[in-house]
Structures are given as structure tokens and as C-alpha cells.
Amino acid sequence: MDAKEVLTHVGAIDKAMKEKLPPSALIDLLTSLKKGVVATEKLLRDTKVGMAVNKLRTHSDKAVSDLAKEIVVKWKQDVGQKSKQPAARSQDKSRATASPTIAQNPIPSPKKGESKSRVDSSKGSAKEDLVDLAITGDATRDRLIGVLYNALCLESDATPDRILTLAKSLEADVFINHKKKLELPYKKRIQTLYINLKDKKNPNLRKRVISGEISTGRLATMETHEMASEELQGQYKAIQEANLRESMVAKPEKSISDQLQCGKCGKKKVSYTQAQTRSADEPMTTFCTCEHCGNMWKFS
Ligand SMILES: [Zn+2]
Structure with a gap:
């Protein structure tokens, strides 16, 4: 599947969500993405398909969320395998x-x-x-x-x-x-x-x-990167992880909750965003900011 087709799918997913189409519509789209896409960082980033699928992991329909989770795991593996190649550089x-x-x-x-x-x-x-x-x-x-x-x-x-x-x-x-x-x-x-x-x-x-x-x-x-010094290997790993996060995680939308209470000033006017900071099968991390005093904290 080329980037254009992937984009069409992303658009269709958005539409299905907005118009609250039945889960079967999403399952069709996801199944087709699962079959047709070999993920690369560039593809995920350019088409934002990573974000679109990532969002569906929390969909209320279990079949949809399960399939989305499966795809996220698969794509992370795809990206992981791809990224080994450029790191080897051209020496050999x-x-x-x-x-x-x-x-x-x-x-x-x-x-x-x-x-x-x-x-x-x-x-x-x-x-x-x-x-x-x-x-x-x-x-x-x-x-x-x-x-x-x-x-x-x-x-x-x-x-x-x-x-x-x-x-x-x-x-x-x-x-x-x-x-x-x-x-x-x-x-x-x-x-x-x-x-x-x-x-x-x-x-x-x-x-x-x-x-x-x-x-x-x-x-x-x-591989050349495996032979590299520990310092370089550490840097390499950090870059890999940052790239992966960037390509997979949706830019979170701020929402304000009156359920969360600020531990510092005690006001219940807390904005929060959620992000997947670790692997796909771990719970989301919630980042909180008190709109009153600016106190920030996180939990997962
Ligand atoms: Zn506060």
C-alpha cells in the first residue's frame, strides 16, 4: 500500500469516527491497513496513520481496540527492524x-x-x-x-x-x-x-x-552500531526511541477535568493529556497541569 492509499484510509477512519459509523467499518479499514502496510517511520509520520490507529486502541468496541493494538505492535516491530539498516552505515x-x-x-x-x-x-x-x-x-x-x-x-x-x-x-x-x-x-x-x-x-x-x-x-x-562504544550505543537507542514515540503518539489534546484535584492548591481545575510513553501494552501515562497554580504531575 502506498502513502496515498494509507492517507485515504486515515481519512476514512476520521470520517467513520466523526459520523459514528458501526465498528465494522473501522474493522474493515484496520484489517486492510494491517495487511497492506509495512510500517516505516517516514510513512507513519507523513500519513499520521500511526496516530490514527493508536487512538483506536482505546475504542469502546473490543474488536476494534484489539485490532488496533495488534497493528501498533506489528508496526513497532516493522520500524524496529528497518531502523537497524541505516544504523549499520555504509562501511559494510x-x-x-x-x-x-x-x-x-x-x-x-x-x-x-x-x-x-x-x-x-x-x-x-x-x-x-x-x-x-x-x-x-x-x-x-x-x-x-x-x-x-x-x-x-x-x-x-x-x-x-x-x-x-x-x-x-x-x-x-x-x-x-x-x-x-x-x-x-x-x-x-x-x-x-x-x-x-x-x-x-x-x-x-x-x-x-x-x-x-x-x-x-x-x-x-x-552490526556496526553494536560494536560502537557504550556511549554511542546509548545515544543511538535514545534517538531510536524518540523517533518511534514521535511517529506513533498522537499529539495529545488538552482536556480539563473537575475530577482531578491539584495536590498543591487543592483546586479542581486540572488539565490533562494522555500519552503512550512506554510499550503499547502498558497503560497510558496521564500528564496533569493545574490551571490555577501551574503545578504539574503525572500518573499512569
Ligand atoms: Zn494547583
């Missing part, structure tokens, strides 16, 4: 085609005193650590194992053995994920991993890989 377009999981051999944690530690952990490279990179019999693969080694060894006290084991395993996972083809997607994926692993602002990623908390199999298919 191959990810979409990479097979998701490959058997992952857990790498044993380093044993104490396993071998000599690295000379200077503040810098270093496979070359300085005198690591033998004749591993796979293929010059390109060996070189890229060295590249991953150079990223993983930054600021690490782990032994060269440990780092090499991880670099080998990571390269092998990426290699298998790309059907053992030494083509651009494989190389780009290694490059993305290299850039993220050596990121000075994100030392945690390296640490978590070296400690074994993140397996190389997992890392091989990780």
Missing part, C-alpha cells in the same frame, strides 16, 4: 548477504604463564611481536590476519599467542561467512572490523574480544 554493505551464524569454536581463555607477554603493550604489531603470519597458505588471508592482529594488540597485555589465536579465528569466521571467497565483501568486512577494533574511543570492544566475552563468531557478524 556485505553484511546483509553474509550468512548469519556459522559454528563458533569457543576459544579457550589464556592460561597464566602460557607464553611470554608482549614487549610493549602501548603499541605493537604482528611484525614487532615477531609473529609468524604464514598461516593459511594464502598471502591475502595471512596479510589480513596480520591487520586484525595489529588492531587487537593495541593497549593489550595479552600474549601474542592469544592475540594471534583470536585474529586467526576472526579471519576464519569472516572467510567462511563470505563463502570462502576472497572478494570485496570479505575484505570490506575485515576492514570494518579493523576500524572498529582499533578505535581509540572504544577500548571496550577490544577488551571484550580478548577476554572472550564476545566470541569471534559473534564479532564477525556484529
